[in-house]
Amino acid sequence: MATVSDVSVLRTADQRDAYLKGLVQTAQAAVPESLALAEVRSRAASFLNEQTFPSIRQEDWRFTDLSAMLAIDFAAAGESSVTEADIAELRLSETAGAQVVVVNGRVSRELSQLNGLPEGAIVGSLGDRPELHSQLADRLAQASGNHEVFTALNTVGFADAVVVWLPRNQVVETPIQIIYVSQAQDNPLFVQPRCLVVAESGSALTLVEDYWGNSTATHFTNAVTELWLDANAQITHSRIEREGAGTFHIGKTVVTQARDSQYIGVAAGFGAKLARHNWEIYQAGEQTTTKIYGLGAISATQHADTHSLVALSHPHGIVEQEHKAIVDGKAHSVFNGRVAVAQKAQLTNARQLNRNLLLSDTARVDTKPQLEIVADNVKCAHGATVSQLQSDEIFYLQSRGISAPQAQRLLIYAFAMEILDKITVETLRSRLADLISQWT
Amino acid sequence: MINDNSEIILSVRDLRATVDGTEILKGLNLEVRAGEIHAIMGLNGSGKSTFSKVLAGHPDYEVTAGEIQFKGQDVLELDPHDRATAGIFLAFQYPLEIPGVSNRDFLRVAFNAHRKARGEEEIDVFDFDDLIEEKLDLVKMDVSFLDRSVNEGFSGGEKKRNEILQMALLEPALSILDETDSGLDIDALKTVAGGVNQLANADNAVVLITHYQRLLDYIVPDFVHVMADGRIITTGGKDLAKQLESRGYEWVLEEFRAGVTA
Numbered sequence: 001m002a003t004v005s006d007v008s009v010l011r012t013a014d015q016r017d018a019y020l021k022g023l024v025q026t027a028q029a030a031v032p033e034s035l036a037l038a039e040v041r042s043r044a045a046s047f048l049n050e051q052t053f054p055s056i057r058q059e060d061w062r063f064t065d066l067s068a069m070l071a072i073d074f075a076a077a078g079e080s081s082v083t084e085a086d087i088a089e090l091r092l093s094e095t096a097g098a099q100v101v102v103v104n105g106r107v108s109r110e111l112s113q114l115n116g117l118p119e120g121a122i123v124g125s126l127g128d129r130p131e132l133h134s135q136l137a138d139r140l141a142q143a144s145g146n147h148e149v150f151t152a153l154n155t156v157g158f159a160d161a162v163v164v165w166l167p168r169n170q171v172v173e174t175p176i177q178i179i180y181v182s183q184a185q186d187n188p189l190f191v192q193p194r195c196l197v198v199a200e201s202g203s204a205l206t207l208v209e210d211y212w213g214n215s216t217a218t219h220f221t222n223a224v225t226e227l228w229l230d231a232n233a234q235i236t237h238s239r240i241e242r243e244g245a246g247t248f249h250i251g252k253t254v255v256t257q258a259r260d261s262q263y264i265g266v267a268a269g270f271g272a273k274l275a276r277h278n279w280e281i282y283q284a285g286e287q288t289t290t291k292i293y294g295l296g297a298i299s300a301t302q303h304a305d306t307h308s309l310v311a312l313s314h315p316h317g318i319v320e321q322e323h324k325a326i327v328d329g330k331a332h333s334v335f336n337g338r339v340a341v342a343q344k345a346q347l348t349n350a351r352q353l354n355r356n357l358l359l360s361d362t363a364r365v366d367t368k369p370q371l372e373i374v375a376d377n378v379k380c381a382h383g384a385t386v387s388q389l390q391s392d393e394i395f396y397l398q399s400r401g402i403s404a405p406q407a408q409r410l411l412i413y414a415f416a417m418e419i420l421d422k423i424t425v426e427t428l429r430s431r432l433a434d435l436i437s438q439w440t
Numbered sequence: 441m442i443n444d445n446s447e448i449i450l451s452v453r454d455l456r457a458t459v460d461g462t463e464i465l466k467g468l469n470l471e472v473r474a475g476e477i478h479a480i481m482g483l484n485g486s487g488k489s490t491f492s493k494v495l496a497g498h499p500d501y502e503v504t505a506g507e508i509q510f511k512g513q514d515v516l517e518l519d520p521h522d523r524a525t526a527g528i529f530l531a532f533q534y535p536l537e538i539p540g541v542s543n544r545d546f547l548r549v550a551f552n553a554h555r556k557a558r559g560e561e562e563i564d565v566f567d568f569d570d571l572i573e574e575k576l577d578l579v580k581m582d583v584s585f586l587d588r589s590v591n592e593g594f595s596g597g598e599k600k601r602n603e604i605l606q607m608a609l610l611e612p613a614l615s616i617l618d619e620t621d622s623g624l625d626i627d628a629l630k631t632v633a634g635g636v637n638q639l640a641n642a643d644n645a646v647v648l649i650t651h652y653q654r655l656l657d658y659i660v661p662d663f664v665h666v667m668a669d670g671r672i673i674t675t676g677g678k679d680l681a682k683q684l685e686s687r688g689y690e691w692v693l694e695e696f697r698a699g700v701t702a
Contacts, residue, residue, distance in 0.1 A: 391499065396536040398520035399496050399529075400546075400606060401553035407521075410549065414540030414589075 016053040019070050020149070024048055026190055027157020030076040030105075034127040035160065040141045044155035051149045063334040063366045064276055064305045069248055074190035074220050076159070077104035080183050087111060087181055090212055092427045095177035098123065102180045105191040106160040121172050126161040126196065140196055143226050143254040144311070145280045151252045154224040158194035165196075166203035166233075175206035175425050182213030182221060182243055189217075195225040199233035201258075206236040208425055211251070213244035213271070221272075223251040229261035231285065238423050240432070241269040241277070249275040259285025259314070266422050268295040268432060269304050279308040283345070287316040294323035295419040297439055298331040299359075305334035312345035319350035324419050326412060326439075327356065327363040338370040339382070345375045352382040357389065357415050413437050441642065442662050446474040447511065449614050449645045450495075455506035456670075457494045464490040466670035467506070472614065475642045479656055479681060480649045482667035483689055488649045489533060491667070492618040496530040497523050510614065525557035529612035531603040533619040538590040543602065546590045547572055551609055575608045579635045597628030604635040615639070616647045621655040633658030653685035666692050 024045065031041070053070070054061040080103045091099060097116015100123060101108045107125035114123055122129060141155045162178055180193045199205060209225060221243060229235055235255075243249045249272040255263050269275050281290050296304040310319050325333040333356060341348050356365040369382045389411050397407035416436045423429040450472040457465040464487045472478055482488050494501045495508065497520035508515040515523055538546065551571075552562040563571070573583060579601040591599050600620050607615050617636065621629055636659050640646050648659060656664070656678060664680040665672045666689070673696040674680070684692070 390536075393536050393538055395496075395498055395520060396532065396538070397546075397550075399524055399532075400550035400610070401521050401524035401557065402550055403521045403553070404519070406549075406553070410541060410546075411538070414538065418540045 013052065015070065016055060020048065020051060020053040020153075023053075023074065023153060023190065024156055026074065026076050027153060027192060030157055030159040030192075032127065032159060034130070035158075037133070037136070037140070040136075041156055044141065044152040047147060047152045048149065048156060051152070054149060060307065063332070064274070064303065066248070066274070068274075069220065072188050072218055072220075075187035077106075077189050077191055078185060080104050080185075082108070082111065082181055082183050084111065087179060090179050090210060092175070092177055092208065092425060094425050094427055095175050095208060098172075098174045098176045100124065100162050100176070100178045102160070102162060102178060102193055104181070104183055104189060105158065105193050107162060116174055118170065118172060120167050120170055122163060122165040123176055124163065126163045129163060132163060132165065136196075139198055139226070139228055141226070143228075143256050143280075144282045145252075145254050145309070148252070148278070150222050150250045151224055151254075154192045154194055154222050154252070158192045158224070161194040161196055163196050164205070164207065165198045166200055166205055168200045169202040170200075171204045175208055177208040177210065180209070180211045180221075180223065182211070182215070182219055182247065184215040184217035184219065184244075188219060190220045190222070193221065193223040197225065197227040197235065199227070199229050199235055201230040202232045203230075204234040206424060208238045208240070208428060210240045210242070211249065212242050213247055216245045219244060219247040221247060221249045221251070223249070225251075225253050227253070227255045227263070229255065229257045229263055231258045232260040233258070234262045235264070236424055237263065237265040238425065238428060239265065239267040239277075240428070241267075241271055241275055243271040243275070245271070245273055247272040251276070252278045253280070255281040255290075257281065257283055257285065257288040257290065260287050261285070262289040264291045264422070266293045266295075266419065267306070268420065269306075270297050270435065272302065272304070274303040276305040276307070279306065281310045283312050283314050283317055286314045288314070289318045291320040293321070293419045293422045295416055296325040296327075296333055297416060297436065298326070298333060299328035300331060301329065302331045303334075304331070305336075307336045309338045309340065310350070311340045311342070312348050312350070313342040314344060315346045315348075317345055317348045317350070319348070319352070321352040322419065323354045324415060325356045325365060326359065326416060327365055328359040330360075330362045332364045333366075335365075335367045335384075336370070337368070337382075338372065339380065341371070341373040341375050341378055341380065343374045346377045348375060348378040348380065350378070350380040354384040355415075356384075356386040357412070358386060359389070359412075409437060412439065441475040443473065443475050443642075446642070448472070449474050449511060450647075451509040453507050455491075455494070455508060456504045457490060457501050458504055459490065459501050463504070464501075464670055465494065468671045470665070470672060472645045472647060474613075474645055476663065477640060477646045477648065477659060477661045479661040479664045480647060480667055480672070481651070481664060481681060481684060486667040487670040488667050489618055492530055492616045492649055495523075495528060495616055496520060521553065522557075524610075525554050527613035529607055529610055529615045531600075531607060531615065531617040531620050533622065535591050535599040535603055537592045537594075539592050541590050542587055543590050544569075544572070544586040547586070547606065547609055550606065554610055572609065575605060578608050578638060579604045580631050581605060596623045597625065597631075600624060600628065600632050601635070604632055608635065608639055611639075611644075613644050614647070615644070616649065618649045619651065620648070621650055621652060629655065630658060653681045656681045668693055668696065
């Protein structure tokens with residue numbers, strides 16, 4: 001058990017180095033032989049050798065303090081005992097036959113149901129697909145932005161990976177759902193879910209990723225999902241984070257888009273004690289469309305941080321981004337949204353909006369929209385607002401017979417639904433709508 | 441329609457109210473009976489809009505003295521939503537925009553809040569759709585209005601018609617229309633006035649707050665009151681409005697001052 005003085009000692013630079021090394025070792029010990037993947041893993045390991053565990057002195061972590069983790073000795077997951085009854089309510093009717101269940105970072109063959117997929121589409125554990133390993137050289141851990149400590153930590157030691165791979169021109173109508181379940185064990189757990197999605201040229205899919213946990217136990221999820229959209233491919237993606245109240249959730253979603261591809265993503269976060277989502281989209285061709293929508297709804301002492309980057313490097317790119325946060329209690333929401341428009345990205349049309357709703361005097365929001373424009377012939381707009389519920393709006397509703405608490409719920413619901421309405425999977429959208437309507 | 445034996449809907453006595461510590465209403469008296477249409481006129485700053493907001497229970501206004509009774513019930517003790525479900529309706533001068541809430545949902549939630557307050561079952565989505573679509577004709581609104589966010593992107597006339605639609609749906613005993621005519625073109629004014637005339641009956645009452653006599657060509661009042669300095673200084677019939685239109689307010693104010701000093 002660490003005491004207060006231990007914690008302050010641990011905060012020194014040396015201790016941060018040591019703590020990261022400990023995490024690396026724990027992660028490496030969890031790697032199975034079937035997923036040795038020596039080359040990518042050793043590259044990540046060398047990178048990590050030069051890194052330390054982040055502190056708030058680094059600009060990227062200025063508002064998100066991870067030092068509470070330093071006092072926790074996380075261990076790798078052992079055998080789990082998640083049953084159908086535990087996860088039945090997470091299954092969506094639309095995704096029947098296209099559901100991967102990942103328990104504490106490992107694909108569960110018993111709980112996954114994959115009998116509804118068309119021939120040619122690959123969905124499952126990467127460990128079961130040795131024939132793919134030769135094709136991974138350009139994909140796995142190859143996206144820009146991999147040189148980041150938590151992404152590399154995942155690469156060095158993920159114990160299993162979900163792979164979704166669509167061949168050319170394959171359109172999968174059934175949305176594919178990945179349920180990541182965190183189940184508490186005796187020790188604080190360190191779990192590293194990994195997912196690789198490859199949509200080859202002209203293919204299309206809808207992906208739902210749902211990070212879920214219902215325990216209050218101390219837990220660390222470090223997740224990475226890489227999505228590759230080849231030319232003219234389309235992915236519609238929902239990422240839902242509903243982890244348990246004792247969870248540190250750090251997640252990376254990195255999207256690489258070839259020419260004429262379209263990525264539409266919704267990321268909604270409700271759970272965890274501390275959540276950080278790094279959402280990075282890299283253009284790799286002309287005329288790509290990127291639409292990303294984020295929602296965070298947090299209360300009590302929760303902390304939620306979204307760092308997004310859309311990097312445009314080719315002409316005729318379209319970017320639409322809206323990120324919203326609802327912050328109650330003493331919760332703290334952070335948004336850092338970079339849109340980088342390089343010289344070659346002429347005729348870019350980009351729009352970014354961040355709106356924050358503060359529900360208490362003790363809630364806190366830090367927001368930093370960043371447009372970095374080098375190209376000279378572009379249309380870019382951005383904005384950020386932080387506001388409370390408007391008393392005039394509440395009075396208007398009251399004057400129609402709606403009580404003040406009901407009026408507040410209605411306004412919060414409306415604020416959230418502008419994002420949740422972008423989710424195309426109906427059952428998921430309505431469940432999250434229910435969650436929001438009962439939220440306060 | 442004046443009937444001295446009809447029920448007293450609203451009785452305001454010696455009402456004083458402040459906003460941010462400044463007294464705006466300074467001893468206002470008004471009695472409104474069922475079946476009556478009242479117009480309250482007056483210059484800017486006379487307290488007309490404050491009076492309407494105090495009736496509806498706006499939290500920025502503090503009542504410091506006097507009383508308001510609605511059908512014999514003390515209104516000042518009621519929260520705004522309880523005043524609404526009791527039957528007081530304020531049509532706003534500037535109706536609020538509420539992004540993300542569809543007009544249809546807003547109207548249904550409001551309607552069900554009224555039903556619940558009366559101890560009735562909530563109405564379901566389908567029955568409500570039939571009901572509301574019937575009411576649309578009254579204000580010449582297209583059904584597509586229902587699926588837009590409340591007042592968002594509505595023109596001035598559309599917002600005011602939406603207020604009258606709410607009045608038609610909620611069937612209040614007392615409707616206060618706060619400058620509902622301001623900024624309306626003549627067609628929209630006729631539509632709004634037509635709606636109000638159809639809704640006015642022997643059991644309810646309407647209070648029109650307006651700057652302009654023109655509205656009173658389309659909704660004929662039984663009483664015209666002039667407000668100045670936070671109270672009603674004179675009351676007359678519909679001809680008083682015409683006199684105000686042609687002669688302005690100065691003569692009324694002068695008569696009032698003479699009366700006060702005499």
